[in-house]
Amino acid sequence: MVPISIKEFVKQYERRNKLFNDHEMTESLKKVAKIRDRGATCRICGSLIWAIGSAIIGWNGCFTCITGEVDDSDDYEVYLSSRNNGKN
Ligand SMILES: [Zn+2]
Numbered sequence: 001m002v003p004i005s006i007k008e009f010v011k012q013y014e015r016r017n018k019l020f021n022d023h024e025m026t027e028s029l030k031k032v033a034k035i036r037d038r039g040a041t042c043r044i045c046g047s048l049i050w051a052i053g054s055a056i057i058g059w060n061g062c063f064t065c066i067t068g069e070v071d072d073s074d075d076y077e078v079y080l081s082s083r084n085n086g087k088n
Contacts, residue, residue: 001050001063001072001073001075001076001077002073002074002075002076002077003076003077003078003079004076004077004078005078005079006026006029006030006033006078006080007026009029009052009076009078010022010025010026010029013025025055028055029051029052029055029078030080031055032049032051032054032055032060033051033078033079033080034080035049035060036048036049036050036051036054037080037081040060041060041062042060042061042062042065043059043060043061044061044062044065045062045064045065047062047064047065048062049061049062050062050063050066050072050075050077051077051078052075052076052077052078053066053067054066063075
């Protein structure tokens with residue numbers, strides 16, 4: 001996963017998706033990133049959840065169960081602590 005700040009992700013998401021509420025998205029991302037950090041698991045397979053995907057689709061899932069793909073090396077993930085933030 002490629003680390004990205006919530007702020008930066010919402011900005012990028014906004015560019016690609018005209019119809020969405022950036023405040024709502026920010027709040028969902030924060031909420032899901034927090035429960036992931038506490039160990040929330042995918043409701044299908046039990047792996048650690050993917051916060052961005054879970055925030056967008058509205059249920060707790062891991063990268064593979066949400067996208068059907070195994071390789072997550074090119075995909076973003078948001079982190080709350082600045083320690084894990086590549087940017088910002
Ligand atoms: Zn899963």
